[in-house]
Amino acid sequence: MTYRAPLDDILFALRLAAGDGAIKPGGIYADLAEGVAEQTLTEAAKFAEGSLLPLDKIGDSVGAAYANGAVTTPPGWREAYAQWKEGGWNAIAAAQDYGGPDLPALLNAGCTEIWNAANMAFALCPLLGHGAIEAIEAHASEELKEAYLHKIVSGEWTATMNLTEPGAGSDLGLMRMRAERAADGSYRLFGQKIFITYGEHDLAPNILHLALARLPDAPAGTRGISLFLAPKFLPDETGAFTRRNDLRCGGIEHKLGIHGSPTCTMIYGDEGGAVAYLVGEENKGLACMFTMMNNARLAVGLQGVALAERATQAALAYARERKQGRAPGAGETSAIVEHPDVARMLLTMASFTAAARAICFETAAAIDRAKRDGDGAAQERAGLLTPVAKAFSSDIANEATSLAVQVFGGMGYIEETGVAQLLRDARICAIYEGTNGIQAIDLVTRKLRATDGAALKREMEDMRAIAREADSSQAALGDAVEALALASDYLIRAEPAAALAGATPYLRLFALARGATLLMKGARRASAEGDAKAARYAALARFFIDNVAVAAPGLARSVCEGAGSVNEAQAALGE
Amino acid sequence: MTYRAPLDDILFALRLAAGDGAIKPGGIYADLAEGVAEQTLTEAAKFAEGSLLPLDKIGDSVGAAYANGAVTTPPGWREAYAQWKEGGWNAIAAAQDYGGPDLPALLNAGCTEIWNAANMAFALCPLLGHGAIEAIEAHASEELKEAYLHKIVSGEWTATMNLTEPGAGSDLGLMRMRAERAADGSYRLFGQKIFITYGEHDLAPNILHLALARLPDAPAGTRGISLFLAPKFLPDETGAFTRRNDLRCGGIEHKLGIHGSPTCTMIYGDEGGAVAYLVGEENKGLACMFTMMNNARLAVGLQGVALAERATQAALAYARERKQGRAPGAGETSAIVEHPDVARMLLTMASFTAAARAICFETAAAIDRAKRDGDGAAQERAGLLTPVAKAFSSDIANEATSLAVQVFGGMGYIEETGVAQLLRDARICAIYEGTNGIQAIDLVTRKLRATDGAALKREMEDMRAIAREADSSQAALGDAVEALALASDYLIRAEPAAALAGATPYLRLFALARGATLLMKGARRASAEGDAKAARYAALARFFIDNVAVAAPGLARSVCEGAGSVNEAQAALGE
Structure with missing residues (x-):
């Protein structure tokens, strides 16, 4: 199946x-001036299309295989990983102190989309590594950084996130994995983790596990969780990493998708305890882990954009080729792309993708501004937009990939x-790194109310300014923004049960209003700049407003008037 | 995974x-009086839960297997089919003249839901057989009926529908399979069909293929298609069916789902031509096939209801058991069913299922009234509701099964x-027996306009009468019905390109208004009758109105104002 990285769309969204x-000497993206973004994305596209895409199907059909504690990746994946590492692609946003090129999160977002579109199961390994890099950089001791950070930045070794246990998924407070203090200042881990992505594999000679566990004297709940680093191989007396740590993979899952990515059960401390090092402070592990999670949540949103883009390209290519029936006014059999109902599906997919990409890239830009300019408002904006970027993009990935199946028919x-x-x-994206329900709850219970709703207020002002410029034929744009304002006012004042009941429709509503305004802003800019695709961007924006964002007032009604029936009917479910 | 046939819900929807x-001596459902419906459904549930459900997972994991022209069904399926046949379940709506019990379509609908919930891949074989039975009964010569009908009614033999070819899917006019007249009045078939469900298998000793083909002198397009019956085995000189016909299975597909159901490529006439008998008149095959298709479309809707019901039960059972986090007001860790966001997912699934079931059963009742009372209005109603029953039920099956995955999380x-x-x-239901896009187009281009919109007018009157009785807290019900009225008025007058662009949102809008009014009607009836589940039905109806049907005005806006942007943006897609 064909895929060409949509370089012009990505670059356009990146600039927007x-x-x-910003992208010029003195701007916060000075490092992207002189064509750096174009060149990097072009090279990324070459590698993705040439080396990763051809391995996507074999990854699915052969899958990762488990035997006796070892995991074999699909044929060709080891070689591709070696190229990946040598090409310097592993962590382009990592700090220069540890061998990274320190490129902005925004450019990393563009590359992340491209890798995941070509081969999501492969790209998932470095994707989670990025979170580990950030957590170690932000919270680990200098000693740990020196020993480990260069190697996971370069990709020589890989890193994992170990959070989930059979009894602790969305609720990490229920975690039971045990950590004990050792005499030498290190720790020993005992217990089991499940659903550990690339917990074991044959792509790299060592794997660093970031794992949450509980010390014997830790308080109950999430305030008693600490973060540890436990390498698969420990250094021997010569300093070479040859000593096998007391941790192993007990098996991998048979999953609906991403078959090439091994999802491991990890068993710690069967033989006296897995050696581990504390990252950050004791009992402050959850905060450290959230450094990883926020990064990973945006990245999962980008996976959604990636699969939606690839599905759109595949469906469009098929629809241009497949001939069935006569479109209105056609004299002979038409390509199905000419049938209005098929066009509606393709436009839904394309406009979903563009809206989700715009939201993800805005989030990445806010992260850059917070980091590079120390901008507190940008930090708040990144917090507000991250759950929307993650949940909306993964929701529309489910919808777009399902529509692609529909366009292909039998x-x-x-x-x-x-x-x-x-x-x-695509189906995993709405589940992992915090289910989309968790994202919606994060949005309505924390992000909306943070700093007295200042971030939301700024976001609303920006959306209203864009909507005010709409002409009278685009009333649906203003209606969507005002529906969001109404629902936001309601939620900020609502009782917890009502706010929680409205969380999911509210997140969708937020994404429709924000997506529609960003598409409109982009369409205007493209027109003003005489962009070659200006007509296409305008058509997609109009389609999205007239056919997708029109759902906004209904969603607001569900938020403001529907909670009662949720809470009331809940009683009937418990029976 | 657990499944209990929801007998009370099915019986309630059936009576409604x-x-x-109607269900008493003298009524059109006199044959269901004295507990016949209850007894039949109870026995069906026993068989489904005891014999079909346990084979569902092995059907998926082992699948049907192909080798050298033969297809082996999964372990246990042969024995289950033998029991199915002996139990008399194969065709309970078939006419008594041919050995059927002639039970109403409405009761058959209830049973069809139950079979498919327990094991859709298995139930698909007799499901398509029902269509073949109807087509042969309505169109075949007495001779053909005598020779074949008893055996496919009893299930001794099975029957298939052969429509699709590589170049002819939604557009049957492009069909190329060739038929030639033979000297003895029979015909010979040559060519290839694809996607033939149970085209070959080991459940029965003979398989009757109903196949569409084109005679040498036939007009082009759909007016040149004839329907034929081609048995796998032909009678020898003793009358025993031992002579292998010149048709064979060339392979089966590797599919996303329904792995137990073999999807066959069928090759006709490699060795001189497959012997076949004309059903109906030459070149009138499409009309005959539509007898099968309409039946099968409602049945596919019921498959959607079935999978949505089963997914709801599975998710609810899991949500009652799985403990994570604290619900509002809870002192300790809660079952996730108590979290409002999870409750919203479960209520969405449950109310979708109830609404789709109500629409499908109304369709079945209209078929019964048309057949038993010769009621022309009921015939028109069945025509109007069939595409809605098929497409809405299969759409919500996709949504409900995806929500079930979400409730289960990782x-x-x-x-x-x-x-x-x-x-x-579930994913196949929106595709086969006419894609949901084809259903929507059928609805807006034919069914809405049929007999000057008389059927639609009667449907609107019924919905308005129900909405008028709603109290002021249920304004969303009236809004949904009026949104449908608005969109209907627009579509009846719209240009073809605009009507086609609005077809899919219109079908959804129709289903939301019709579903909401039926749920409300049912809730009122349950309350008036003091039904034990009255509170639950009321809560589900309210939830559906306040959280699902609130999308209706937005859909109407998309129908009435969105077509321009579809047609305009289509140009951008063609590039």
């Missing part, structure tokens, strides 16, 4: 999110054509 | 659709728990 005058239901794989792969 | 006073993504299978199995 970067803001006026051919979509057979595995041969590859679109069914996209649907299966 | 049957209408007042456990939903691994195949072990079985909910991922429901998602994969």
